[in-house]
Amino acid sequence: MKKDIQIAQEAIVEPIHKIAEKLKLSSDDWEPYGRNKAKLSDQLLTKLENKKNGKIILVTSINPTPAGEGKSTVTVGLGQAFNKLGKNAIVALREPSLGPVMGLKGGATGGGYAQVLPMEDINLHFTGDIHAITSANNALSAIIDNHIHQGNELNIDTRRVEWKRVIDMNDRSLREIVIGLGGTKQGIPREDGFAISVASEIMAILCLATNIDDLKARLAKIVIGYTYSGRPITAKHLQAEGALTLLLRDAMKPNLVQTIENTPAIIHGGPFANIAHGCNSIIATKTAAKLGDYVVTEAGFGADLGAEKYFNIKSRIGTIDTAAVVVVVTIRALKMHGGVQKGHLDTENLAGLADGMANLEKHINTIKAFQVPYIVTINQFPTDTIKETEFVQLWCEERDIDVAVTTVHADGGEGGVQLADKLIAKVEGSTKSYQPLYDLDDPLEEKMKIIAQTVYGAKDIELTKTAREQAAFFTEQGWGNLPICMAKTQYSLSDDPTLLGRPNGFTITIRELRASIGAGFIIALTGDVLTMPGLPSSPAALEMDVTSDGKAVGLF
Known part of the structure; x- marks a missing residue:
C-alpha cells in the first residue's frame, strides 16, 4: 500500500469554499486561509446557539503500544462512513504538535484513505x-x-x-x-x-x-x-x-479543512492527554455539533487518559452531551498487552491475544462508569488472522458488547460503514446523558483517588509530602472545587510504563500538584511523567526532506 503522504498528495482536494457550502456557511461565517484551509468566525457558535445539536461520537482506545491503534484514522474514517450513509457528518480533531511529528509518535491526521488534508500543512505549521x-x-x-x-x-x-x-x-x-x-x-x-x-x-x-x-x-x-x-x-x-x-485573537477561531473524501473537518487545539487534558477545543466541538448531524471527535491516548478528561473536564465545563463512545482496538496491540513481543506480532497467537483482552475489559469498564453507550471496533491490519479477529468478536458477543470491524485505512469511508450502521442504531432516539465520576465539592485527594481506583484499577493513591502540602494550600486558596487533570504515562493503566495489560494491586504516586486556575483544573503529576519530552535515538525528522519543486517527502 502507498505511504500516507503519497495518498494525500494524490487526493483530489476541493476548494475550501466548497466545504463551507456543504455546511451552509455564509461568507461572514468563515475566512479563507489559502486555497484549502479556512478560519471559522469566533461568532459562529453564538449565531447557531438556537440550532439543535447533532450526535457527538467520542473515539477512544486501549492503552497505546508501539504496535499502533489508529484512533485518529478510525475517527476520520468513521466521519467519512457516516457521509456514505447519507448523514451530514463532521470530524473534529486536535492539531498536531511538532514535537511528536519530528520525534516518534507521528502526526495526528489519520492514515491511509482516512486522512484529513492538507496533511503536510496540518502536521507542520498549519494556521499558526x-x-x-x-x-x-x-x-x-x-x-x-x-x-x-x-x-x-x-x-x-x-x-x-x-x-x-x-x-x-x-x-x-x-x-x-x-x-x-x-x-x-x-x-x-x-x-x-x-x-x-x-x-x-x-x-x-x-x-x-x-x-x-x-x-x-x-x-x-x-x-x-x-x-x-x-x-x-x-x-x-x-x-x-x-x-x-x-x-490569541485569531487562534481562537476554529480551523476548517476536509478529509480525503471531502468530509468537513474542524481541527482546533492540541493539548497532550498524558500531560494535559487531551481534547480539542470546546468551541470547535460545539460548533461542529451545530453544523452536522453527527460529529466524530477523539480524545488522546487510551480511555484512562483522554476519555476520562473528556468527560470529567471538557464535558463538564462545556456542557457537552456525548451520544456514544467507540473503543478502538487492534489485534496487534492486544497481543502486546498479552505479553507478545513486537517482533512476533505478525504471527497468530490466540493465547497472547486472550491475555491482552484484560486491558480492553478495563477500558470498557471505564466507559461504563460514565454511563455512556459504547461500541468496540477492531481496526484491522493485513496481518490479522481470521481466527484472531473471530476471537475478539466472540469475546465481545459473549459479554453482550457490540463490536464492528473497520478497514478505513485501506478502504476509506466504505471500511467504516459497519461501525457507522451500528452507531446509528444505538444512538438514534437515545437521550442518555453521561455522569461524571466525582462531585466537584469532593476533596482534591478524594477526586484523585476516585480516578485512580475507578479508571486505572489502582489499589490506592499515595501523595508525597510535597503533594499533600500543595493539596492543603490549594484548598485554602479556594481551588479545592476544581476538577483534576492527571498527568500519567499513556502506556500503562498504572504510573509505571512497563506494566502492560491490566496490572493489579498497584498504588498511584502523586508526586506534585500544579494549579492551572485559568484553565480551571488542578494538575496531578504521577510517576516520572515530564512536561517536556525528548527526541528518540532516531527521530522521524531525520527522514524528512523537500524536493526542489517544494514537495514534502518522508512525512509518514
Missing part, C-alpha cells in the same frame, strides 16, 4: 495556532522577568515563579535552565525551564474557553507564582491578560 499559543506563553514569561528586573513591585519570590517558557518541540536540554546571567543589565538570575507548547496552560485555556471574553477572563486567572509571603500572583496582577488575548 500553536505558534500564537507559544508567543502568548513566552510573552507572559518576558513580562514576569521584566517586572522583577524593574523593581519587583509585586514582591514576586523568584524561587517560586511557577510559569515556564515553552517551545513546540521535544527538547530535553531545556527542561531545567538558568536565566538572567551576564550581569545587572541582563535581568535577575533564577532557575527556569521549558515545557512543550501543548502542555502550556494557555493551550488548555484556549481549548476550554467558550468565547473571547471567557478567554480573557481565564488568562487573567493564570497563577504565575507566589510572593515571599505566599500570596498567589496572577497574570491580572501583571496587567498582561489584554496583550495575551490579542496574541
Whole structure:
C-alpha cells in the first residue's frame, strides 16, 4: 500500500469554499486561509446557539503500544462512513504538535484513505495556532522577568515563579535552565525551564474557553507564582491578560479543512492527554455539533487518559452531551498487552491475544462508569488472522458488547460503514446523558483517588509530602472545587510504563500538584511523567526532506 503522504498528495482536494457550502456557511461565517484551509468566525457558535445539536461520537482506545491503534484514522474514517450513509457528518480533531511529528509518535491526521488534508500543512505549521499559543506563553514569561528586573513591585519570590517558557518541540536540554546571567543589565538570575507548547496552560485555556471574553477572563486567572509571603500572583496582577488575548485573537477561531473524501473537518487545539487534558477545543466541538448531524471527535491516548478528561473536564465545563463512545482496538496491540513481543506480532497467537483482552475489559469498564453507550471496533491490519479477529468478536458477543470491524485505512469511508450502521442504531432516539465520576465539592485527594481506583484499577493513591502540602494550600486558596487533570504515562493503566495489560494491586504516586486556575483544573503529576519530552535515538525528522519543486517527502 502507498505511504500516507503519497495518498494525500494524490487526493483530489476541493476548494475550501466548497466545504463551507456543504455546511451552509455564509461568507461572514468563515475566512479563507489559502486555497484549502479556512478560519471559522469566533461568532459562529453564538449565531447557531438556537440550532439543535447533532450526535457527538467520542473515539477512544486501549492503552497505546508501539504496535499502533489508529484512533485518529478510525475517527476520520468513521466521519467519512457516516457521509456514505447519507448523514451530514463532521470530524473534529486536535492539531498536531511538532514535537511528536519530528520525534516518534507521528502526526495526528489519520492514515491511509482516512486522512484529513492538507496533511503536510496540518502536521507542520498549519494556521499558526500553536505558534500564537507559544508567543502568548513566552510573552507572559518576558513580562514576569521584566517586572522583577524593574523593581519587583509585586514582591514576586523568584524561587517560586511557577510559569515556564515553552517551545513546540521535544527538547530535553531545556527542561531545567538558568536565566538572567551576564550581569545587572541582563535581568535577575533564577532557575527556569521549558515545557512543550501543548502542555502550556494557555493551550488548555484556549481549548476550554467558550468565547473571547471567557478567554480573557481565564488568562487573567493564570497563577504565575507566589510572593515571599505566599500570596498567589496572577497574570491580572501583571496587567498582561489584554496583550495575551490579542496574541490569541485569531487562534481562537476554529480551523476548517476536509478529509480525503471531502468530509468537513474542524481541527482546533492540541493539548497532550498524558500531560494535559487531551481534547480539542470546546468551541470547535460545539460548533461542529451545530453544523452536522453527527460529529466524530477523539480524545488522546487510551480511555484512562483522554476519555476520562473528556468527560470529567471538557464535558463538564462545556456542557457537552456525548451520544456514544467507540473503543478502538487492534489485534496487534492486544497481543502486546498479552505479553507478545513486537517482533512476533505478525504471527497468530490466540493465547497472547486472550491475555491482552484484560486491558480492553478495563477500558470498557471505564466507559461504563460514565454511563455512556459504547461500541468496540477492531481496526484491522493485513496481518490479522481470521481466527484472531473471530476471537475478539466472540469475546465481545459473549459479554453482550457490540463490536464492528473497520478497514478505513485501506478502504476509506466504505471500511467504516459497519461501525457507522451500528452507531446509528444505538444512538438514534437515545437521550442518555453521561455522569461524571466525582462531585466537584469532593476533596482534591478524594477526586484523585476516585480516578485512580475507578479508571486505572489502582489499589490506592499515595501523595508525597510535597503533594499533600500543595493539596492543603490549594484548598485554602479556594481551588479545592476544581476538577483534576492527571498527568500519567499513556502506556500503562498504572504510573509505571512497563506494566502492560491490566496490572493489579498497584498504588498511584502523586508526586506534585500544579494549579492551572485559568484553565480551571488542578494538575496531578504521577510517576516520572515530564512536561517536556525528548527526541528518540532516531527521530522521524531525520527522514524528512523537500524536493526542489517544494514537495514534502518522508512525512509518514
